[in-house]
Amino acid sequence: xxxxxxxxxxxxxxxxxxxxxxxxxxxxxxxxxxxxxxxxxxxxxxxxxxxxxxxxxxxxxxxxxxxxxxxxxxxxxxxxxxxxxxxxxxxxxxxxxxxxxxxxxxxxxxxxxxxxxxxxxxxxxxxxxxxxxxxxxxxxxxxxxxxxxxxxxxxxxxxxxxxxxxxxxxxxxxxxxxxxxxxxxxxxxxxxxxxxxxxxxxxxxxxxxxxxxxxxxxxxxxxxxxxxxxxxxxxxxxxxxxxxxxxxxxxxxxxxxxxxxxxxxxxxxxxxxxxxxxxxxxxxxxxxxxxxxxxxxxxxxxx
Amino acid sequence: xxxxxxxxxxxxxxxxxxxxxxxxxxxxxxxxxxxxxxxxxxxxxxxxxxxxxxxxxxxxxxxxxxxxxxxxxxxxxxxxxxxxxxxxxxxxxxxxxxxxxxxxxxxxxxxxxxxxxxxxxxxxxxxxxxxxxxxxxxxxxxxxxxxxxxxxxxxxxxxxxxxxxxxxxxxxxxxxxxxxxxxxxxxxxxxxxxxxxxxxxxxxxxxxxxxxxxxxxxxxxxxxxxxxxxxxxxxxxxxxxxxxxxxxxxxxxxxxxxxxxxxxxxxxxxxxxxxxxxxxxxxxxxxxxxxxxxxxxxxxxxxxxxxxxxxxxxxxxxxxxxxxxxxxxxxxxxxxxxxxxxxxxxxxxxxxxxxxxxxxxxxxxxxxxxxxxxxxxxxxxxxxxxxxxxxxxxxxxxxxxxxxxxxxxxxxxxxxxxxxxxxxxxxxxxxxxxxxxxxxxxxxxxxxxxxxxxxxxxxxxxxxxxxxxxxxxxxxxxxxxxxxxxxxxxxxxxxxxxxxxxxxxxxxxxxxxxxxxxxxxxxxxxxxxxxxxxxxxxxxx
Numbered sequence: 001x002x003x004x005x006x007x008x009x010x011x012x013x014x015x016x017x018x019x020x021x022x023x024x025x026x027x028x029x030x031x032x033x034x035x036x037x038x039x040x041x042x043x044x045x046x047x048x049x050x051x052x053x054x055x056x057x058x059x060x061x062x063x064x065x066x067x068x069x070x071x072x073x074x075x076x077x078x079x080x081x082x083x084x085x086x087x088x089x090x091x092x093x094x095x096x097x098x099x100x101x102x103x104x105x106x107x108x109x110x111x112x113x114x115x116x117x118x119x120x121x122x123x124x125x126x127x128x129x130x131x132x133x134x135x136x137x138x139x140x141x142x143x144x145x146x147x148x149x150x151x152x153x154x155x156x157x158x159x160x161x162x163x164x165x166x167x168x169x170x171x172x173x174x175x176x177x178x179x180x181x182x183x184x185x186x187x188x189x190x191x192x193x194x195x196x197x198x199x200x201x202x203x204x205x206x207x208x209x210x211x212x213x214x215x216x217x218x219x220x221x222x223x224x225x226x227x228x229x230x231x232x233x234x235x236x237x238x239x240x241x242x243x244x245x246x247x248x249x250x251x252x253x254x255x256x257x258x259x260x261x262x263x264x265x266x267x268x269x270x271x272x273x274x275x276x277x278x279x280x281x282x283x284x285x286x287x288x289x290x291x292x293x294x295x296x297x298x299x300x301x302x303x
Numbered sequence: 304x305x306x307x308x309x310x311x312x313x314x315x316x317x318x319x320x321x322x323x324x325x326x327x328x329x330x331x332x333x334x335x336x337x338x339x340x341x342x343x344x345x346x347x348x349x350x351x352x353x354x355x356x357x358x359x360x361x362x363x364x365x366x367x368x369x370x371x372x373x374x375x376x377x378x379x380x381x382x383x384x385x386x387x388x389x390x391x392x393x394x395x396x397x398x399x400x401x402x403x404x405x406x407x408x409x410x411x412x413x414x415x416x417x418x419x420x421x422x423x424x425x426x427x428x429x430x431x432x433x434x435x436x437x438x439x440x441x442x443x444x445x446x447x448x449x450x451x452x453x454x455x456x457x458x459x460x461x462x463x464x465x466x467x468x469x470x471x472x473x474x475x476x477x478x479x480x481x482x483x484x485x486x487x488x489x490x491x492x493x494x495x496x497x498x499x500x501x502x503x504x505x506x507x508x509x510x511x512x513x514x515x516x517x518x519x520x521x522x523x524x525x526x527x528x529x530x531x532x533x534x535x536x537x538x539x540x541x542x543x544x545x546x547x548x549x550x551x552x553x554x555x556x557x558x559x560x561x562x563x564x565x566x567x568x569x570x571x572x573x574x575x576x577x578x579x580x581x582x583x584x585x586x587x588x589x590x591x592x593x594x595x596x597x598x599x600x601x602x603x604x605x606x607x608x609x610x611x612x613x614x615x616x617x618x619x620x621x622x623x624x625x626x627x628x629x630x631x632x633x634x635x636x637x638x639x640x641x642x643x644x645x646x647x648x649x650x651x652x653x654x655x656x657x658x659x660x661x662x663x664x665x666x667x668x669x670x671x672x673x674x675x676x677x678x679x680x681x682x683x684x685x686x687x688x689x690x691x692x693x694x695x696x697x698x699x700x701x702x703x704x705x706x707x708x709x710x711x712x713x714x715x716x717x718x719x720x721x722x723x724x725x726x727x728x729x730x731x732x733x734x735x736x737x738x739x740x741x742x743x744x745x746x747x748x749x750x751x752x753x754x755x756x757x758x759x760x761x762x763x764x765x766x767x768x769x770x771x772x773x774x775x776x777x778x779x780x781x782x783x784x785x786x787x788x789x790x791x792x793x794x795x796x797x798x799x800x801x802x803x804x805x806x807x808x809x810x811x812x813x814x815x816x817x818x819x820x821x822x823x824x825x826x827x828x829x830x831x832x833x834x835x836x837x838x839x840x841x842x843x844x
Contacts, residue, residue: 002749008676012676015676019670019674023670027660027663027667030634030659030663034641037641037642037646038646038648038656041641041644041646047645048645050643053580053584058635059583059632062632070625070628070670073670074620077620077674078676079676081616081679132453133453134447134450136683140748143676143679144679145679145683146610149537150538150543151537151538151542151543152543171683171684171752172683173372173442175441178753178755179753179757182758276437276454279453279454279455282538
């Protein structure tokens with residue numbers, strides 16, 4: 001197992017060891033008895049079987065003992081789980097989003113990131129959201145997982161107690177590139193975290209449209225180099241005619257500002273022929289008009 | 304003895320394809336199921352081997368991500384709906400339930416034939432997705448919404464196939480319940496019924512009562528895909544969690560549809576090869592009913608991370624642990640049946656010992672998943688994949704092949720090569736454990752399931768697992784080859800009525816059985832079905 005890096009790890013690992021310990025004891029014991037019987041009462045050694053119909057004392061024993069044991073297991077499972085649902089009031093609150101096939105995070109000061117940075121030994125609460133289908137937010141090192149349900153109100157919290165960088169994985173199947181939906185959580189000492197938290201996003205010479213696209217995972221489905229992923233590539237699409245399917249009828253449209261805006265706001269209205277309808281969600285309430293304009297400007301540059 | 308209508312066996316009675324595919328003889332229908340099930344099983348195995356091959360190394364080996372996703376979905380759909388759910392009831396239940404009850408057929412022979420035809424139609428629908436449109440569904444066999452509503456692959460046809468297959472299951476269940484109530488031979492009370500019949504009885508009630516729920520749920524997906532009715536997709540007002548509840552309300556009890564018949568097989572084979580009565584007949588019989596009943600109330604353990612309320616998670620966790628108790632009782636009684644027996648270690652018994660071991664691994668790993676803290680960690684990881692393959696394949700699959708080795712001489716009146724059967728079992732057993740145990744390790748390391756590609760740290764268990772799949776397939780092919788070779792061998796000595804020294808009624812008739820099942824009135828042992836002290840003398844002619 002991975003090293004535990006949150007306060008939950010101890011309780012989870014303890015219940016795992018207890019259940020596994022009891023299980024291995026019974027598995028080995030019963031298997032040994034079974035093998036012993038097969039050898040001891042082989043028909044060569046024991047040509048005449050004895051009919052034993054049953055034994056009520058034994059039936060009671062092997063009903064009661066497993067009952068007690070499973071209740072013990074349940075108890076430890078519950079106790080290891082209970083703190084996961086008891087969120088401290090002073091937790092830092094962060095919005096976490098899942099979408100095909102990217103995690104993103106929004107900090108209380110509006111900071112947007114693709115990977116999580118959290119302070120050491122401080123409670124952090126994540127509100128889990130999905131922009132399209134089911135995802136599941138999974139940090140093995142924290143022994144933590146909760147599904148990201150579109151329209152749902154799931155949350156989780158944790159307190160990291162070991163510095164380092166740990167994997168975040170998607171644990172609920174979410175389509176083609178599910179296994180590439182990865183991110184990381186970096187645990188920093190409080191001062192370093194605060195320095196990171198206050199730092200304004202570095203100004204790059206990146207095209208603002210490209211930044212918007214990266215933040216919204218446009219590029220996981222639409223390539224910039226002409227290759228077909230899930231949706232049509234952006235390369236050379238602007239100013240060209242494409243065949244689209246509108247309500248089941250094929251027609252030609254010119255890819256212009258209006259078409260791109262419509263495709264972002266109502267992605268199901270005119271789907272380019274040969275591509276799947278329904279996989280893209282509307283970004284009408286996600287992107288501002290200015291951001292959409294930036295995206296269009298950037299697409300124009302991809303000749 | 305002259306050849307009269309009473310001893311013409313069911314193979315010789317009529318010839319030709321139509322005499323089989325329109326037969327209302329429960330024995331022929333059982334074999335129709337056997338041949339079709341094994342065909343689909345081999346398709347499923349092939350898909351599984353392809354998946355393992357892709358997972359041999361991290362990164363792309365030879366499949367595209369989308370193809371891989373379609374393969375694991377089709378693998379699941381085939382193995383669950385076309386193999387495991389019908390497996391033991393449809394093949395051995397059909398063939399042996401009426402004979403073990405001492406009667407000549409099931410209550411509704413025509414309905415029985417209809418069940419097989421519905422099964423075939425459903426199977427053709429499921430497999431047809433391979434060759435048209437955008438290919439088979441890529442949702443996983445669970446068809447979770449809203450992805451199943453959005454994806455462009457053939458989800459509609461896949462879920463309709465599962466819907467149609469459900470009717471086959473319901474009708475078989477109905478038929479068995481009525482048969483067990485109405486057609487037991489005089490003198491056979493419920494408490495003198497073989498345990499296989501008890502297991503089928505419990506299974507049939509689940510089939511009858513739970514399957515309609517999955518039927519309506521799958522239709523709801525179709526309604527949503529076609530008419531945009533917002534049932535499960537939140538973007539049009541639906542609730543994806545509702546889908547999960549509806550799906551698991553059926554699909555968890557369905558796990559017991561898959562497992563209970565296997566328990567029945569173990570309870571038949573153990574007495575025969577120990578030559579003694581089963582230990583704790585009543586405990587085994589009633590624990591089947593207890594499992595069938597409690598099994599209805601544990602579905603929530605598939606959803607511990609889905610966002611259910613805290614109290615719901617706790618209650619489902621307790622219920623899950625409770626269902627473990629009747630299962631444990633069975634295992635203890637089986638092992639106690641070996642005590643002071645006169646054990647003949649033939650291939651069918653080997654499969655049963657393999658079953659008990661692997662089923663214990665599967666069941667005990669299930670406890671890890673039933674506990675809340677550990678489930679949060681291991682949910683939707685490869686640990687789960689390893690766990691249910693231990694239960695379904697290591698359990699039910701091994702019971703199925705054990706039953707095939709057990710009843711083979713009765714069905715065909717011939718015998719396979721015992722030595723090769725033992726070797727095949729050994730390879731199969733080693734391959735099985737090599738294939739699935741490392742999956743549990745990968746899960747403990749934190750590898751999620753349904754992964755086309757994985758982080759480098761998961762390489763070792765995946766590699767061992769893929770090697771294991773090759774060993775398993777070697778054992779499987781050797782086993783099936785040996786069984787087929789046994790049928791083709793000429794001039795075999797006759798196996799007789801009771802080659803294993805079994806006591807249930809099927810061993811009193813001819814091998815293969817005559818059309819009407821019995822050439823003479825079967826005689827019940829005095830004190831219950833496994834009363835070896837008063838075993839009726841079985842004369843050959």
